[in-house]
Amino acid sequence: MTAKLEDKSLDVAIALTEGLVAGISKGQDWYKIIGTYVDAPLCWAISTGQESRHHSVDSLHKSNCGISRYGSGSQIMAYVLADQQGWLNNKKTGEHSDAPMNFTVLNNFKAMRDSVNDGSTDFFMWELFTTKPYHDSKEVRCIGKITPPWPAFMFAAHVDVLDAPELPRVLNAIQKATTLFMEQKEDESVKHIIRILDYQEEDVHNWFKTVHYAPDHTGISRRAIQVTLSTLQKAGVIGEKVPSMDDLCYLKVGQLIE
Known part of the structure; x- marks a missing residue:
């Protein structure tokens, strides 16, 4: 997805937190994190x-x-x-x-x-x-x-569209969709997942127990970013020099939370 952001075939992507943070830390400067999609960790x-x-x-x-x-x-x-x-x-x-x-x-x-x-x-x-x-x-x-100690998925946008007026509207629309999806998790959403992914119903219900969409998609946890950087650094994925919050996140769209 970061490669598609680079060649501009994507303006916005929902990608793994660790991949987005690691990419920017390694010099991928063509995108920034603008919000959080799923704030529960991925197993x-x-x-x-x-x-x-x-x-x-x-x-x-x-x-x-x-x-x-x-x-x-x-x-x-x-x-x-x-x-x-x-x-x-x-x-x-x-x-x-x-x-x-x-x-x-x-x-x-x-x-x-x-x-x-x-x-x-x-x-x-x-x-x-x-x-x-x-x-x-x-x-x-x-x-x-x-299970890593950070939120599963975050939003990233190409630097050329960071100031586009449509960007906050995109996050707001996705926010409404995920809220509706969770409100219908006992019926319509379960059927939808079974229909498109062919999962067993028991597995779908168990998945719903683990997933949690961010209550505000524009929120970016400072602590989550710091934990991600620290863990990636300790694991040897990135070097000693880490990017600043401004390097990682576009805070005119996203908002830092503790």
Whole structure:
């Protein structure tokens, strides 16, 4: 999505918080964060193949991780997993390790599922409820879950449209749509998800228990941004120098909240 923002095929995108923050931190200066879409964190499933030798997260150190692309959420979360597991530091020397695992770029979700079954990768990480149908069908096997300490999705806009009068109206329209969607979650919204995604009804109800749309889409949590920067830095995804809030966010549209 950030590539589509760069080539201007998109004016506004809803993307993973960690990807947007990491991109700007690495010099992607063609967009800024303008608000928050889903302020609950995203739960990621850690999946292997059915015949994989890996049966727990502990054995994944120095293994091969399938990712959609470099800098994507699937790669960033692998580093967060490595940080949580203590794989980023040598326990004897305390030195930082740059290679807790190897990465194979696979571009799409199906290729990632195929790769853990043909043995070309050891595991991949993808959103839990999107992956669950493939766990249920036993195409792939879930060996763990991980939830980062930041909101799942934020809005970003190309710098050329930041002052466009339509931008606040877009956020307001989406705000009304998500409010209606949640008001109808016991009936119409459940049917809608089942119809377009072919999820089991029980899974849809469980997903609704985890999701929470930001009550004000223009709000941007200062603490969430700081935690994201700190975690990405600790995990080695970004360097020591971090961007300012003004570099990351356009505060004539978005509003900083604590």
